[in-house]
Amino acid sequence: MDTTDIFLYAGYLLIVVGAVFAILMPLINSFGDPKSLLKTAIGVIVIAALFGIAYSSASGDVAAKYMADPFNITPEGAKMVGGVLLTVYALFILAILGIVVTELNKLIK
Template structure:
């Protein structure tokens, strides 16, 4: 085992610790204020609804290129739903940016 292997293992351990800290510490802080935890749950629920809308709209076509990469109808629909969700959220963000800038100009 050379230095590169040891460094990679060390970096994997540090990434794992950072991941656990990024998940556990906000949960500990959220338990102090349950309203913030409820608002987070509402945000996650809204994202799930938007994904469900995108998933329902997306098609499940499988072309020859897709079969080359072992993509079946379910995966095609999942990717399509994710892309539609991204398009919807990008549109909402752009409308929010434009609204914010216009409201700053009006004030």
């Protein structure tokens, strides 16, 4: 094992630790204010609904060359990836629209 592998594993560990803290710390802080948990739950439900819509509209078509080795992509896997991509696209567009609306609101005030 050379230093590159050690640094990669250290990076993976830091990503996991950061993700755990990013999830747990807001939960711990929100026990004092339960209404913030409700807002978080509503956000998660909205994103899950958006993913459900995107997943149902995604195509599961896979080209024959990607079904064989070394890719082995199944139609279910392609549909999942398509759903995730459509969800990311929709969230990106919503973020851009939110930025534009916020800036126009600042300009008006």
